[in-house]
Amino acid sequence: MSKLSVFVKTAGGIVATTTTLLALLRDNPQISQAIDGAVAKLKETANSENPRLRLDAKIKAIEVAADAVEASFPDAREPAGWRRQASALRLRLDLAWTANTGTARKKALKALTAETLEVLSEVNARLIELQGQHPADPTIEP
Numbered sequence: 001m002s003k004l005s006v007f008v009k010t011a012g013g014i015v016a017t018t019t020t021l022l023a024l025l026r027d028n029p030q031i032s033q034a035i036d037g038a039v040a041k042l043k044e045t046a047n048s049e050n051p052r053l054r055l056d057a058k059i060k061a062i063e064v065a066a067d068a069v070e071a072s073f074p075d076a077r078e079p080a081g082w083r084r085q086a087s088a089l090r091l092r093l094d095l096a097w098t099a100n101t102g103t104a105r106k107k108a109l110k111a112l113t114a115e116t117l118e119v120l121s122e123v124n125a126r127l128i129e130l131q132g133q134h135p136a137d138p139t140i141e142p
Contacts, residue, residue: 058116062086065123
């Protein structure tokens with residue numbers, strides 16, 4: 001099995017895990033619509049031939065996870081960091097896409113995809129930890 005094949009299969013698994021974990025946080029009506037949109041975008045772009053769209057969907061998943069965790073767990077500190085990372089990844093995606101062509105672009109996108117998947121793995125690990133906690137319900141007053 002080639003390294004690219006293993007990479008693609010691993011990437012697909014990470015994105016699928018993110019999608020599943022986000023779906024578990026859908027119970028909060030404030031974030032349900034954003035999660036539904038992100039899940040739809042992830043599914044739509046998963047098989048896209050355009051690497052920019054696929055990478056953009058992964059970055060969007062990080063942003064939606066930050067929104068979901070912030071809404072469900074107001075005391076969590078991770079969302080601000082995830083948003084900064086997503087913003088930096090998006091900027092680097094724009095630069096890699098516009099400043100490069102051909103092999104240089106593919107190499108830049110491959111490196112950026114690997115970094116994005118690493119961030120998504122960290123997000124997934126934290127989402128799993130948070131699943132064991134009871135999310136704050138904004139409709140219930142203390």
